[in-house]
Amino acid sequence: MNRSNQILKDILKSNRLSVTNQRLLIFNILSQNQPLSMNELIKKTNSEIDRVSVYRIIETFISVGIAQKVSLGWKYKIELSDTFQDHHHHLICLACNKTIAIHNQGLESYLNKIANENNFETKNHQIEIQGYCSDCQKS
Amino acid sequence: MNRSNQILKDILKSNRLSVTNQRLLIFNILSQNQPLSMNELIKKTNSEIDRVSVYRIIETFISVGIAQKVSLGWKYKIELSDTFQDHHHHLICLACNKTIAIHNQGLESYLNKIANENNFETKNHQIEIQGYCSDCQKS
DNA sequence: CTATAATTGCAACTGATTTGCAATTAATTA
DNA sequence: TAATTAATTGCAAATCAGTTGCAATTATAG
Ligand SMILES: [Mn+2]
Ligand SMILES: [Mn+2]
Ligand SMILES: [Zn+2]
Ligand SMILES: [Zn+2]
DSSP, rough: OOOOHHHHHHHHHHHHHOOOOHHHHHHHHHHHHBBBHHHHHHHHTTTOOOOOHHHHOOOOOOHSSEEEEEEEEEEEEEETTTTOOOOOOOETTTOOOOOEEEHHHHHHHHHHHHHHHHTTEEEEEEEEEEEEEEGGGGO | OOOHHHHHHHHHTTTOOOOOHHHHHHHHHTTTSSOOOHHHHHHHTSSSSSSSHHHHHHHHHTTSSSEEEETTEEEEEEEEEETSSSSOOOOOOOTTTTEEEEHHHHHHHHHHHHHHHOOOEEEEEEEEEEOOOOGGOOO
16 A cells, blocks of 8 residues: 555545456556556456446546546547656657657746736646657658 | 638648638638637537538548647647648636647757657647636635 | 549448446445 | 435446548539
């Protein structure tokens, strides 16, 4: 039982949500991976959880701030929320599909400035840079 | 026949693509709107074009640079490419769904810098700020 | 105007996500 | 700890988004 597992349970309990094996499994899968599409996530459960339940668990996780959606490759993927990892964004390689995390405070304040200028109250933002990683650039 | 309609025809012809009524209609719908989801776009055609053809036309438009996908609200929407409008990104209101275009050169160079630092060759990027517009903030 | 090539519409299909409901499991209470 | 209650899950079936094959239609070129 590590630190983040404890935080998970606290969040669940404080929202009157049960701590189930299915929820723990999904949390652990997310802990060990880059952002996953629903299908990738479902595959990683190795049929231990019904697809429908995976969808429902993710919906719940998002609603209480355990997980979050990120826009990647024209659809969303799921990763743990900023409660469990540093806020960041991704470069995604169009050739090998690798994602590279970027942590950049300057970018963040730039976005805040833009929102302010537009009288806009930011809840969230998505940034994705699509292109070719250093490994895939030769051709 | 306005200027951008002429550009459209030139692009089609230079790619050996026919100028059809269906393609003109879709181009005109896109010209008059904010980014549209495929479903919104299909609705706006008022059944004058089969859904399948709308999908195929958009695929063609994207492949020759007439239109482009943008990530908005966890799925992609379609808008005319930067050939027909200035490169920009969007704020999207979670309450009223309005999109607000932002043109910001500083943001663009910031992204380029980040890509460079990561030895990444950028093809494209997506930026979306989700939150509440000035009209929807009172509550 | 005719011939040729490209495009469209239709029917059917696939894969992703949602919904209703009964069976199971977790949390609470005694 | 056992019984009760409430939440969660799995299964079947529905819906929605996007795709494919093919014949009918329309556009382009000669
Ligand atoms: Mn960020
Ligand atoms: Mn941009
Ligand atoms: Zn790569
Ligand atoms: Zn609004």
